Amino acid sequence: MVYGLMTILICLVAVESFQFSQSLEREKRQIVKGTKWCGNGNIADDYDDLVLLEDTDKCCREHDHCDVIIPINSS
16 A cells, blocks of 8 residues: 555656646656656657556556646646
8 A cells, every 4th residue: 555655646746846847849848767657748659658667657647648637726
C-alpha cells in the first residue's frame, strides 16, 4: 500500500512540476527522466510504451487519459 501511495505521489509531483512548460513548443516540453508519460504531454510511441519507472508511467498515463477536466484555479 505504501508503495502504491508513493507511486501516485511521484506521478502527481511530476505532473505539477512540469505545468510551466505548457506554452513551449512540443519538442521542447519536458518529461520526467525514466518515464514517457510524466510531464507535459508524452513521448510514448503508443499506449503500451512504458519504461524504467513503469508504475509511475502507468499513473501518469491514466491521468493523461482521464475524461474529467478541472479548470485551473477551480475546485
